[in-house]
């Protein structure tokens with residue numbers, strides 16, 4: 512167990528322990544005034560090292576889509592992974608501000624088209640502007656399977672999921688949605704796009 516730092520919000524006194532003290536030894540206020548303080552926050556001089564380490568975390572790149580009232584929308588997402596294999600479940604991190612978030616909330620289904628390395632154009636189309644501004648799917652060949660969410664015909668494969676709403680986590684700016692995998696398949700045996708590969712190609716023009 513890790514001891515935490517507890518800061519008295521009345522007088523600033525800091526106590527260390529698993530739980531806050533019954534009463535503040537300095538101002539005698541009640542235990543409820545104590546709030547946790549993050550003990551392991553890194554100092555400002557470490558910020559570049561922390562960012563560099565975060566860049567070493569590997570991700571794939573996907574077009575995550577959903578539906579609402581007969582309409583479809585999708586966005587680019589790197590924060591997708593299979594969180595459990597038995598039962599088979601996917602987790603995705605989606606910003607509260609995105610139209611795709613609104614659609615997943617409403618329909619409780621989502622699909623992920625797994626992008627190939629040549630699908631930079633799809634990233635540019637789905638990853639930088641909201642579907643509130645234009646129809647991202649206009650002219651893009653898509654099909655649907657079990658959930659009705661659009662799946663890119665040119666993707667190298669897909670999975671589709673039914674949302675497990677009880678497992679949604681509010682991570683601040685983003686929700687972590689967890690979905691039961693209800694379908695999936697591979698269209699072509701090619702290398703999937705990674706987040707790193709996309710940025711390498713983008714930076715090399």
Ligand SMILES: Cc1cc2nc3c(=O)[nH]c(=O)nc-3n(C[C@H](O)[C@H](O)[C@H](O)COP(=O)(O)O)c2cc1C
Pocket residue numbers: 572584585586587588589590591604605606608609610611612634637638639640641642643685709
């Ligand atoms: C390479 C790349 C990765 C992205 N990864 C995510 C992600 O994991 N989660 C997220 O919410 N947005 C992510 N985005 C941003 C969304 O794709 C973007 O905000 C999109 O315009 C939202 O569209 P919407 O409002 O139509 O849903 C990413 C964008 C790019 C270019």
